[in-house]
Amino acid sequence: MFRIGIILLLGWVFMPQSLLAQSGGAFIDTTKHKIKQDSAVIDILREDQLDNIPVITVNDQDLNDASTQGLAVILASSKDPFLSLASFHFSPLRFRIRGYDPSLNHTFINGLPMDNLNNGNTPWGLWGGLNDVLRNRDQVLGLGAFDFSFGEPGLNLNFDVRASKQRQQTLVSYANSNRNYDHRFMVTHHSGVNSKGWAVSVSASRRWANKAYVPGTDFDAFSYFLSVDKYLSKKHLLSLTVIGAPTMNGRQGPALQEMIQLSGDNLYNPYWGYQGGKVRNASIAYVNQPISILSHEFKINDAAVLTTGVSFTTGERSTTALEWNRAPDPRPDYYRNLPSFQTDPAQAAAVEQAIRNDVNLRQLNWDRLFEINRMNAATTNNVNGVNGFNYSGLRAKYFQGENVQYTNRLAFNSVLNTRISEEGILSVGVTYQSQRTNYFKRLVDLLGANYMVDWNQFAERDFPNDPNAIQNDLRRPNRIVLLRERYGYDYDMLVRKIGLWAQGKWNMENFDAFFAVNVHNTQFWRSGNVRNGLFPFSSLGRSTLNNFLTYGAKAGLTIKLDGSNFIYLQGAAMTRPPDYENVYLSPRSRDGQQTTATSEFIFSFEGGYLLQAERIKARASFYMTSIARGMNVVSFFHDDYNTFVNYALREVGKLYLGAELGAEMKITEQLTASLAASFNRATYNTDQFVQVTQDNDASVLERGVVRSKGLKIGTMPQEAYGLGLNYRSRAWFAGINGNFFRSSWLDVNPVRRTDAATNGVPAGTALFNSIIDQTKLKDQLTVDAIMGYSWRVYNGKKNKPVILNWSMGINNLLNNTEMVIGGSEQLRFDFAGKDVNKFPPRYFYGYGINYFTSIAVRF
């Protein structure tokens, strides 16, 4: 994929010069978002800092770009006074706008939906490091009219990255930071539209950190962007865009409080250790999924525009993971190796001292893994399905595998916007999305050994005498696995979605109104590529086809009291299909799914007051969103059944109730005060039903109820308040901002709220409460500061000046290191002893004081 980018880049350089002459007047379009040069700098700084936010992942299976899970990014230059403060200053605490799951946000590029069809999340990392081309955006928060599709109840964004819509400019910048990455070089050139109707935008950047803020993490990314536009005529605009951002980063794992105490570091990271004296992270994420978009805009006449586009995304994302087989658990935070596991206080003290003094006990001891592998000379018989073929060598007890998702995603969108009257605009659109993801494991490092065998080691333990049960691939039993070969599981998930929507907007003198409807049909199914020994008849081949017909309607009214005061009210009711991740119980081994797969039903309404006066902009809103009949599947090791189980949850209901206030007041010409407040109550409003199946034979172990009603949705601050003061002159700017967060609750483990967990414990006792109570996290206070300076250098030959910007942002000035920004209760529960501290929660803490500074040249 690098090569494609470079070829396109070279092509651009050597294109006939005539095409790239001085931009003419005829084809220039006003950009959607006119950014004033000066105010842009603060916003750009914020965006850059947001781009540099840490990547945390919530669980080992989560291969999505968690960089923006729960974040509304790149909204710094939003006109909305609440979003422009909240999106930046609240993001270090992983604040989620209205508490919504990230799948309630929807992102488009050039009108094409970019969501990942396995869970509806936006893969932000796929265009990371390309801030300079993402400046044109349309955004709608909530249920308002959105011109590109029906939209979701959360944040709907469209980035117009077409070259002809970009302001003519060249930018070169270097940034330095100490957060997710340390250095960033970025070069961008927008040619603007020339007299022949061509426009070209190019951007490339490199971001890296050898040692990022969190110990054991590093970062390395290269981003490239090319967009070529051509006005085929005054009416037809054709645009081809290629975006890529291959990224590699070492990850951080959630930490036990005990390890945080033993290591003395809130940012304790269990994933890394020393190998030959060098830091090596066992969990490294790789993403390389370039996107290409072809879009066509047809100005049918003055009143109608037809925008059509098709996009194709392809590539891999993967995370490495350490695996072990018949060897001691290598994890430094394995509960049996910790002082808390010792019953004798003297031994506990000795263990604690040993761990405090030896980094190889606190972190992964890679050298020992090699030592063990190098001693394991073994012979495996009847390998590769051949009787009598015996393979000898060093068999790996520890090895590094990679969980890979190889995705091909196609999207098509066509929207017709017509002005039907002086006040009314009608939009009609059709969308098609299709995605195939191949999930498999790949062997990446044998850690000093020669080979590994493709067996299911848990089946080896559970079915020791069954030579078929232990095979991951019955067609190639006892397969020897060497480097870069696949093993374990191998299956495809396919999704197809087609939809129609229509929207009418009316702008009248005293009020605005809109109405929108949509209908979608979604299909998904699993296609296994190997015949699994535990499930020989339900692993290979196609599963049943799941089909969901969903629809929705929304409407809204804005009353214009006068030119600056508005009152609005909007409501929506819609259904959404479930994600296949929440339907299939254990897709790695079989195609079993929840007994009934239902669509979610969403009902939402919001309303508020807007003030847009000369010196003050404000918005006060309230909202209520209810999501019913959701589903979820989690898998974990069940200590009572002593085996892995799948927990299939349904009737998951969520209720979000709250209010937002945002205001920006110009105190003087240079001084602006801003305020943002969000008060939210996000709870589970139903008791969920659970069916527990045994993972290695699909038998149903129990059915029950999870007493989830009233539990708060975690882990995020449900209330956030921010106050800021900004000074802006022609050359200087500076600002300070204080933020207060409260009402943050730790994400729950559904197992603990079932009768099975509280069985035998009388209600109301301290023990009972310790099992079912939800942990409330402490309130937090942060202070952020920004400053910057702008030089203008007039190049005598040109009219356009060269602008040099320096900016700096320091976050968390108070160095508050006690902020819990993520984590959850462990799924494993001590059924025998009912001790919630045997498998305590795991946490992510926020960064202490950190900075981002950049120097940029624009001309």
Added chain:
Amino acid sequence: MKQAPTYRLLFGITAMIWLFAASCLKRFEDPADYTPPAITANMTIRELRNLHTLGNFTQVTADRVISGIVVANDATGNFYKSITIQDATAAIQVNIDGFDLNALFPLGRRVFVKVKDLWLSDFRRYVQLGGSVNRTVPASPELAPIPMALLDKYIIRGEAGQRVNPLVLNINQLSDQYQGMLVRINQVEFIPVDANKLYADAVNKVGVSRTFGDCFGNAMVMRTSGYASFASARTPAGHGAITGIYTVFNNTGQLVIRDTTDIDMRNTRCSSGSPVVLLNEDFETTITGGDVTLFGWQNIAESGGRKYAAKSFSFNNYAEISAFNSAQSNMTSWLISPAFDLNNTANEVLSFKTKDGFNNGAVFQVLISTNYNGGNTPWTATWTNLGGTIASGSTTGFAPNWTNSGNISLATYSGTNVYIAFRYAGTDPATGAKRTTTFQLDDIRIQGN
């Protein structure tokens, strides 16, 4: 042109950025091989053991180092959370609180133990070394193993691949001084009642003692844990040598093997005394209602798709096969025993019981093979019909009583992988003669002496 230099400059910068382009998979250099530190023993295991008085918990105060070679570990599950190390003078079991210790301490690895502050104790007179004493129940204190986090504090790992030759001793010579040591006893066999029996109870995870002895009447116990990976294997019926760790349980000496290769008994037994049972299947462990599924047995449908079914009548389980209602023009099914070894015993005989029902001429044979490979295609091997008395004559209804096959001699057959098969051949065509006899089979027994 004025534009050109800008573009070329931009391209140059871009190219430079690309030159720093992200590398693909991160590569790390393998670390150097593990080199054991320079450390020598200054105490023998015998001296360490002498510090202990039976029945007490003794904390070692001497700041010394012992050294031994690993002769037993948890690789097969027969030992639990421990390794046993042996030097020239003695051996001792070291208890460590971890699983899969064999990965770090494979057999043959030299290990140094800094004994200061460790505890000596004994369980039923078997001396062990541990990390602390668990006194949570004051009336019954227990030796607690060394925590994994403290491994490096007490145990230094040395070179792997060291040889320990087992001490060759007679049953009468074994005594407390050999506790923990690797010994080999030659010219012994399992007593008839313990020959060809399961090593331990893997189903209920219960340990089992099997007695072996020499030809002079001296006997000793071999103890196997229910958690051993070889618990479901069968003890050999021949005569030869057994190697294992000598342990004690109160006043009983016992041998604990590391895995089944520790036993090599392929010679003929001491005497033709009491019978040795090589095979005994009464189908009582089958689950009725489905096909016969028994560990080690093969139940194969050669044609017609039907296998022997597990049935029960009058509190007795048996196997049953029939072509009745199968609508198959050719129905052939095999029930094949596990392999057994005829070379260690003599005068072996086979007996079994059958019943027939609605007998219209289907074929039921008992066959023997020495070249069947244990796989899915038994018809490709060479089988010899053993004959025997098979139930017949019940043309309408079922035979009221079981027919005994009589003693079928297997004395003329030899081999280490011998199989018995019960083969049924019937036919249920739409037109033409049907052979759909139902045969029931039970109490299959082979014994020799």
